[in-house]
Amino acid sequence: xxxxxxxxxxxxxxxxxxxxxxxxxxxxxxxxxxxxxxxxxxxxxxxxxxxxxxxxxxxxxxxxxxxxxxxxxxxxxxxxxxxxxxxxxxxxxxxxxxxxxxxxxxxxxxxxxxxxxxxxxxxxxxxxxxxxxxxxxxxxxxxxxxxxxxxxxxxxxxxxxxxxxxxxxxxxxxxxxxxxxxxxxxxxxxxxxxxxxxxxxxxxxxxxxxxxxxxxxxxxxxxxxxxxxxxxxxxxxxxxxxxxxxxxxxxxxxxxxxxxxxxxxxxxxxxxxxxxxxxxxxxxxxxxxxxxxxxxxxxxxxxxxxxxxxxxxxxxxxxxxx
Amino acid sequence: xxxxxxxxxxxxxxxxxxxxxxxxxxxxxxxxxxxxxxxxxxxxxxxxxxxxxxxxxxxxxxxxxxxxxxxxxxxxxxxxxxxxxxxxxxxxxxxxxxxxxxxxxxxxxxxxxxxxxxxxxxxxxxxxxxxxxxxxxxxxxxxxxxxxxxxxxxxxxxxxxxxxxxxxxxxxxxxxxxxxxxxxxxxxxxxxxxxxxxxxxxxxxxxxxxxxxxxxxxxxxxxxxxxxxxxxxxxxxxxxxxxxxxxxxxxxxxxxxxxxxxxxxxxxxxxxxxxxxxxxxxxxxxxxxxxxxxxxxxxxxxxxxxxxxxxxxxxxxxxxxxxxxxxxxxxxxxxxxxxxxxxxxxxxxxxxxxxxxxxxxxxxxxxxx
Numbered sequence: 049x050x051x052x053x054x055x056x057x058x059x060x061x062x063x064x065x066x067x068x069x070x071x072x073x074x075x076x077x078x079x080x081x082x083x084x085x086x087x088x089x090x091x092x093x094x095x096x097x098x099x100x101x102x103x104x105x106x107x108x109x110x111x112x113x114x115x116x117x118x119x120x121x122x123x124x125x126x127x128x129x130x131x132x133x134x135x136x137x138x139x140x141x142x143x144x145x146x147x148x149x150x151x152x153x154x155x156x157x158x159x160x161x162x163x164x165x166x167x168x169x170x171x172x173x174x175x176x177x178x179x180x181x182x183x184x185x186x187x188x189x190x191x192x193x194x195x196x197x198x199x200x201x202x203x204x205x206x207x208x209x210x211x212x213x214x215x216x217x218x219x220x221x222x223x224x225x226x227x228x229x230x231x232x233x234x235x236x237x238x239x240x241x242x243x244x245x246x247x248x249x250x251x252x253x254x255x256x257x258x259x260x261x262x263x264x265x266x267x268x269x270x271x272x273x274x275x276x277x278x279x280x281x282x283x284x285x286x287x288x289x290x291x292x293x294x295x296x297x298x299x300x301x302x303x304x305x306x307x308x309x310x311x312x313x314x315x316x317x318x319x320x321x322x323x324x325x326x327x328x329x330x331x332x333x334x335x336x337x338x339x340x341x342x343x344x345x346x347x348x349x350x351x352x353x354x355x356x357x358x359x360x361x362x363x364x365x366x367x368x369x370x
Numbered sequence: 371x372x373x374x375x376x377x378x379x380x381x382x383x384x385x386x387x388x389x390x391x392x393x394x395x396x397x398x399x400x401x402x403x404x405x406x407x408x409x410x411x412x413x414x415x416x417x418x419x420x421x422x423x424x425x426x427x428x429x430x431x432x433x434x435x436x437x438x439x440x441x442x443x444x445x446x447x448x449x450x451x452x453x454x455x456x457x458x459x460x461x462x463x464x465x466x467x468x469x470x471x472x473x474x475x476x477x478x479x480x481x482x483x484x485x486x487x488x489x490x491x492x493x494x495x496x497x498x499x500x501x502x503x504x505x506x507x508x509x510x511x512x513x514x515x516x517x518x519x520x521x522x523x524x525x526x527x528x529x530x531x532x533x534x535x536x537x538x539x540x541x542x543x544x545x546x547x548x549x550x551x552x553x554x555x556x557x558x559x560x561x562x563x564x565x566x567x568x569x570x571x572x573x574x575x576x577x578x579x580x581x582x583x584x585x586x587x588x589x590x591x592x593x594x595x596x597x598x599x600x601x602x603x604x605x606x607x608x609x610x611x612x613x614x615x616x617x618x619x620x621x622x623x624x625x626x627x628x629x630x631x632x633x634x635x636x637x638x639x640x641x642x643x644x645x646x647x648x649x650x651x652x653x654x655x656x657x658x659x660x661x662x663x664x665x666x667x668x669x670x671x672x673x674x675x676x677x678x679x680x681x682x683x684x685x686x687x688x689x690x691x692x693x694x695x696x697x698x699x700x701x702x703x704x705x706x707x708x709x710x711x712x713x714x715x716x717x718x719x720x721x722x723x724x725x726x727x728x729x730x731x732x733x734x735x736x737x738x739x
Binding site: 166 | 453520658711
């Protein structure tokens, strides 16, 4: 019974960690399938995290915070779009530049506006955060055997953004594989010339994809500062944008496998926290750093073709010129 | 008229980067204005903080040393058509090599320790670059992604080593013991004192000279050797390179080894020159500043040294900001860094087209064909 509780709690921690990863990875999926490398995930998330916390703190409404987060991330996405799509600039450089800029800009604006050394004020008022929704009878269910705890810990007790992220996977899969827009989006990432010949604007499609990526990064960043914690602190994304990119590649640029990769990566994180200093049978104490590095090692192995094969969209990273 | 007009060389190498830098600074000024401070006062403070005193100049050049090494690392890879985002991790692991020599062979005479430390830094840095390079060359794995992953793996590895293996027994913070005196890079003020000139003590040290030597070496290598030529051909046109009998996989691995070795030079300045121990996250973003420096310096050693000094001045001047202007802190420097990368790297085409048109117009006016 003890082990069972432990496993359920581990799963719950996995879901909490997977949510921002999944949102960012889905954001990257839209951008990259259209042929635009999304190295700006980290920056867009961080920008959204700051904007959401700042607006939620000043207005007292987390929904306005979410709006601000989305607007900020979309604005940053448009900067990348303007540089890379309109002016055919280097996509890797643009993404890096926006990320570095935001790493500095968040604490700079935070210091000037709130005078708290670069942080935003604690979000402790009512309605300033996305809090857990407790489903009916969750507390009663917790007392019951096996399925009860699952219901109480996994289905119930999550915040709205978690459910949104979960619903996003089937929805994205539907868009990519069952709609005209999705077909065109995939085509523009593989063979933009063919799309252009068909009379559809390559740049228009790519701008749409980049904007969608911005919107989803807005959700991811808002989750970090208003749901997973109560306010913005510097560098709070802590590489999650790059981890999401790794998940997206590990998921072979497909929605469902990307969900799997996000859950796997989040699980390694939850496990590392759990195993800190715990001696295991046979192997003894496993250094946490090795578990934390596992997602990156796995991604490299996959890219090298040692575990399966990941094939990137053909036209990725190549600016389109007629 | 239809042939793509080219900018004159001086405009391409001098004017265009200056325009991009200027626009980046104007944008940064706007942000400072929004924050409620005077942009002119801020820039003036930064300039005097960085270049107004001996101490400021010393710190500026000390920071610049790190950026020269990482900027050269990014540039060599760039000439081979590779984008090395992993200079940060390579510098971290390269510093480990330098640090290990200083820790365990540090009692030997300095002039024996120094070459060994340089060599170890280069080998460790190159080693860390080798795996992504080999994977790109032989397995086609995208080097941008693998080098990013290797930055994180390097961070995890170093945390493990510092926390569990190299930590000085009996202390809390994950740092090694201090290097012995023989493994410390001579500081600039000590060197100046030997020839009878008194200057203020700063962390500036002999590694700055080594960085300039590295820059000269890179210039000779890229433009004056057969190997460097092959590297540039492979970077500019891989198909033509194959046709000329150059093997792109060999170039990729070779260029990345040199790139990683150069990044490994950072430890000479940061660890041997200033910290005198191995500690957590000592590259502190210099690998990414290297990208900005290489882009702004047009991947030319002279440009890189100039850009590195400029960024050194930004870092030194930025620390001055927080003292005098309460609403601005050092993070503003990172904003400027991002803007420079954006404008010099990703948006360079925006001003190139109008500038090219302008030059074509002027030429037509003058009747020069």
